[in-house]
Amino acid sequence: MLNVPKALLETRVKKETLHRSGKRLLLEIAGALKLSPEAYDILSNKGGNAVMGEVTLHSDHLYLMVHVGMGSELKVLYRTCKGRKDFSGGMNHFIGVSELASATASERFIAKLKPMTSLGIREANHQAA
Numbered sequence: 001m002l003n004v005p006k007a008l009l010e011t012r013v014k015k016e017t018l019h020r021s022g023k024r025l026l027l028e029i030a031g032a033l034k035l036s037p038e039a040y041d042i043l044s045n046k047g048g049n050a051v052m053g054e055v056t057l058h059s060d061h062l063y064l065m066v067h068v069g070m071g072s073e074l075k076v077l078y079r080t081c082k083g084r085k086d087f088s089g090g091m092n093h094f095i096g097v098s099e100l101a102s103a104t105a106s107e108r109f110i111a112k113l114k115p116m117t118s119l120g121i122r123e124a125n126h127q128a129a
Contacts, residue, residue, distance in 0.1 A: 078093050
């Protein structure tokens, strides 16, 4: 189960909270996926005054972004990518941050992400051989 920072579950989240706690959530996800620190970058784009910005975890095969989605709900966008310079990647998928507070939902989410990591790709190639 992921330890979702309580500050991200509040009704109204401030920009600084999104960036500080969003980074903690992405580090939590990286840990659950057993990603080594050199296997990914975490970036924070605070944007201008009119936007909240986003916090991103970018690895060679996986792109995750915590941001404010439609209706002011905090969401995690996730998709595959081909390297750390690929910012458009595969098809976008979304999950609400509040959903990740559920043990069942967070376990399913991590299970969906595992095949998208370089480790998951290596395991799939090893099983196919």
